[in-house]
Amino acid sequence: EVQLVESGGGLVQPGRSLKLSCVASGFTFSNYGMNWIRQAPGKGLEWVAYISSGSSYIYYAETVKGRFTISRDNAKNTLYLQMTSLRSEDTALYYCARGEPPFDYWGQGVMVTVSS
C-alpha cells in the first residue's frame, strides 16, 4: 500500500525557517517525481514545488522561489521542503504528492502556521 507521511510542521514566527519531511512507503520511491502542494485555511490548492526522481529537475511556484528548497534522499525514501523567510501567507496545510503530474497519491498533510 502506498503511503506518504508528512511531518515537521508547527507554529513559526515570520522570517524564520522550517523543514518539512515526507516519508514514502509501498512503492519504489526513487522511480517517481514528487511534489509539495499546499492549501491555505478555507482556500484552494496551490502547487509549490516538484523534484524529479533523480533530483535532476526542480521547479518552484513563483510565490516561493528563492525561499523554499525541495530535496529528496532516495536511500531514506524521504522528500523534504526547506522553508526560509516564512511569511504569514505561507500558512497552510502542506501535502506531499507523488507524480509528474498527475498526482496519484497524496499524504494527509502537515500544518504550517506562520504567526508572531
Added chain:
Amino acid sequence: DIQMTQSPPVLSASVGDRVTLSCKASQNINKNLDWYQQKHGEAPKLLIYYTNNLQTGIPSRFSGSGSGTDYTLTISSLQPEDVATYYCYQYNSGWTFGGGTKLELK
C-alpha cells in the same frame, strides 16, 4: 502564467442528477489537465488524468472531456458520496490549479 477558471463556484444538485463542472484555461493547454476531488477534511484524490482518462478505482459515473481552453467533468448520476470540492489542474505551461467547484446536495 495560465489562469484556470472553474464554474460555477458552488453547485447544488439532487441525487441522480447529471452534473457538469466547467474548467476554462486562459490559453490552450493541449488537454494537459487533471481533475481532483477533495472531500471535507481529506486529502485530494485523483479522478481523471489527461482530460478523459479515469483513474483506477474511480466509479465510471465520472468522466472528463474537452480540448483547447475548455474542459468538463461530468458525473452521470450524482451520489451522496460525491459531495466534495472539485479542482482542475493544468500542466501544459507552469502548473496551476483552478479555484474549485464546491458540489452540494440540494
